[in-house]
Amino acid sequence: MADFEDEWLEHEQSQQAQAPAPITYNNTRIYRPSQNRGRGDGGHSNEGNWRARGNSAGGDFSNTRRDFPRRDNRNKKTMFVPSKKIGRIIGKGGSKIRELESESQAKIQIGDSSGDETELSLFGSDEAITKVEEMLNDLLQDYKPPPKDSHNESTDSGRTNEFFKTNESGVQVIDWDKLNSYHDQHQKARWESLPPIVKDFYKEDPEVAAMSPSSVARWRLANNDIQVKRTFDDKPGLRPIPNPIKTFEQAFKHYPEILDEIYKQGFANPSPIQCQAWPILLRGEDLIGIAQTGTGKTLAFLLPALIHIEGQVIPREEREGPTVLIMAPTRELALQIDKEVSKYQYRGIKSVCLYGGGDRKEQINIVSKGVDIVIATPGRLNDLVMAKHLSIINFSYIVLDEADRMLDMGFEPQIRKSLFDVRPDRQTVMTSATWPPGVRRLASSYMKDPIQVNVGSLDLAAVHTVTQKIIFVQEDDKENVLLEFIQNMDSNDKVIIFCGKKATATHISTELALKGIECQSLHGDRDQCDREEALADMMDGNVNILVATDVASRGIDIKDLTHVINFDFPMHIEEYVHRVGRTGRAGRTGTALSFIARNDWAHAKDLIKILEEANQEVPDELESMAERFKAMKLRREKEGGGRGGRGGRGRRDRY
Template identity: 75%
Template structure:
């Protein structure tokens, strides 16, 4: 996603006759060091900066918003067709900044005659030469290959595919031969992939005790550990290896990697979590895996430690690789930063990482990537941005993780994911984590995974963590703020809470209202600057404040270990988000409380909420059951009447108002 919101507005061509064709020209200027140059920056000055040919082109007096002072240095003016200036500017100005960054020259968009526009290039001679070359390459039009007969195809190379991608259709019109073009593309891609070094993926040596587990032992262990279910996601093809048994201890998984074990011991863990026990043998063996588990179950460490071993185990030394080895995609900045923080805890063979996300310093992120890193942790928008700008080449990644894949699809990131992963090599190892298993996640798995093993921790049905007590409070919409204030005033000094709101404006309002009442709190939502969002989390973690008011950007990827309460001020729009909100507390074996305000407008979620409460052995209020019954009755009545909908929206039909 672009970092800049202002779009460059292209000048409208003047209504004059087209001039005869002319050769694009360039003029080179040296710095003007005379008195007029020193005084040329004064407002209303009659000087011409020493590089304009005519006073009428002084953009300061024409109201040209694109004009800005250009710093001293060698200058060169080149002209390009006005129709191609947009290529140089890029969306929101992103391309012109890339050109300036790569060449270390400055680019000034100048006057347009309607058909041509002047660009002033400023910098050292080498910088000007480089940026001019980049611009010429950028504006060069694609020229289709000349049509040749099949007899003139690449006989010398033994390639039977002709260089002509055109054919004459039944009407005698020349059209693109897509079948031939696609075949040529597939062959070219195969040649690219074949030229890459092979990927080493199998690093697993099964412990004798693990190998000796009987099918009954494995089944009993999986049943006792959150009823883990393991299977091949798609068809179990002949010749595939059996699914490995789970490891019970850290030593069984990493006894051949003592440095990894040392890092685990430093963190004070006593035993693997259920998903780690089953995931490590699968991933160390080089298999693709889909891990479906709720938040707080240790999914990050499940894919991270095999990734470290994968990086170090490749045939090409790290300092000789063309780019990073591991890519971890996350839906939100907060989750990406949380993963980056987790990576930093494990020091293994000097492996380095970078976190790429919108709102961060793009130039600094590019600089870190260009210097060389092993792990890239990114949000889909920023990853797509840097791939399109050619700062990253996806073909270099051999271990790819799509973390919280269902959330990325919910947020509409599927186009960016598919665009970014378009060129990914087919023999890579892929890991996908998700809390649910919707059709969109299944489509991604079919597109990017090969014979994946699916590990389900618990049921595929939505379920909240069982260490959280879920409470429902029925309130009128106008009474919610008063009820929230009463709750906060009765908090214990050691309590720490997140208050979830449905809108950014609501979060801002509550934060301001609490501050006016002398209650210290922080807020976290999409309208806040990235530095403020990070500061808000830091204040919660270190105890500076005990109250965080947030939107659903905080429902995943936020790990505040001593969080005691979650308050759903607004019930979430999707029941899946309820599960993730609740999962912010009751983590790492601790208990927590989730309090949800439910109003009349939330009756559409009553049935699903009852299922979640019952699954976690929570109390189901009778009023919630009545709400679900009335909503179902309303739907049936609407279907009989031919409406087929949910009533007339939030303000609703008669059935809604009766509740």
């Protein structure tokens, strides 16, 4: 940046030295037009007006330099537009002008708009200037009143009147039934014009087909007590739920290239959810996969997606957009799914990861060049769908990964808005670690006769390969206990320290750094490049300590993670389960240490259930906390409910 600023200052000084003397017009200093158009600083210029308004006495203009386009060897063209339409070009918060510059690769400088017309200076290559000029003309044309035509006017009036009715009071109101019917007909016509979707690619292995119901039941019981059923009503005419496969060959022997990619990863056997999910997805059914993190859910929906992409009627290069959409709640999970996709090279299939904090312009360029799989967070997906860079109607295989987490984070409006146009005959997959009402509601909206595969109990449970330990501490002693643990770590230990707030994570990582302890931090206040670097440093072994908030509690797969420390106990017990699940993955073992302070007593009862389900030791002190909290609640109810007679947490009610 410093080099750029020096270059800019030198060039400005040179321009000032060579510029002709200014002339005065209506008490405003302006410069005569330069004749050097080839350098991008000729033609009509607004530079003089800008300088006069900014500082008529001259001086340092570095504070406003960012609004003045950098001079380079590109061309410049000037056009004039009505000043009243400048707002249309700028857009809310400058969003429209950024979009115009991004799509055209040109730069737009807006001059003085105090008069009837405003001068626009367009900088860039000939091609870029031509493109942005066409876009600007189209934008302005959209807001010009259409020519009056009596025939069209009467037709439009007739069409509009179709959607109005007179109510009982004689007032004209919108006839929503007719309007909704018209919209439904319009949508149906759009969907019928789309090419058909091929969804059934499954050829059942004879050995799998020969499994008896009793042998299937025994296998499911032995593999984490898998429960399989139709989520909603089991309508007549639906095909029976397919039997599970036991080997990779039974699922993919007709797709040898997929098998080769699996062998390259060194997997010995498919995980339980993969065994049951692959036959369902390859057959084209909608699937709800409920399983704890680290059980292989990503691969369960990814490999059938690759086969789905290649098996469609329209060749990939002739399709109007991507085929597969995978939505994830966090940037880190989206990037990890993208990394997983890149491991499986199948017939040149390409993917893109769209997330807030990433380079939006670059993401749009990648999408425009053509991809097959879009992995996206809800916010950025909604952004690009609304800006018409993506058409959701083209997706025929949609995955909502970690659906419960997306709802917890408040993404349901963005999900519903983005999927408004999704075609009804697509195949939909939903994964979740839990099965709350919100996830059921989402499933009923976007899935057709889904099959639910539940690995283990629907009750909340932590991974059984993790040893869970509870440490009772005073709030002020947490840092000392944490430091003592870190100082006694083995050289091969690797730990994530979870904090409840971004400020706490920043404080802990800073304190460790000041003590000469190498660590990284991961939370929402860090730039995206820093977040990616922090995760990469942990995965590569450059650091062994990551201080994080709950953005790292789901989907992050650090294979050699040995410890999870809950510096602050989470607000919801579900997040405790997900934090613990960062270690003990893929059959490995791990340890979770949780600091429990006085103000965590509300979680004691739920924590006891988690510990008991996993056959972990339950400290007597935790039992005592749960009993005291229950007694306090009963006492408050007797005193008049709410928060008792003190209007808040009284001293006598504290743990």
